[in-house]
C-alpha cells in the first residue's frame with residue numbers, strides 16, 4: 747500500500763518475485779527500483795531521499811530514482827527500475 751511508505755524516509759523495502767525492491771514516494775509520484783545498491787551490500791530503502799534522488803547509506807553513491815542513472819562516484823551501474831501502477835492505494839509492480 748502507498749500508505750506503508752514511510753512518511754519520514756519516503757521509502758519502503760518490499761519483496762517482488764523474490765527480489766528486494768525499494769518503493770519511493772516522490773511527493774505523490776510512486777517509483778520503484780531494485781533495493782540493493784549495485785556497488786555493495788546496502789539497502790537503498792535505508793538511504794537518504796532528496797529531490798528525486800536516493801543516496802546510498804553505505805558509501806553515499808547517488809542515483810536518480812526516475813531514470814535509475816548513477817549521479818556520482820562510487821556508483822557506476824544503473825538501478826533496475828520497475829513500472830508502477832497504483833490502484834486504490836495498492837502498488838503493482840512490473841520489471842522494466
Ligand code: FES
Pocket residue numbers: 783784785786787788802803804805806807820821
Ligand atoms: Fe552503495 Fe557503496 S554500497 S555506494
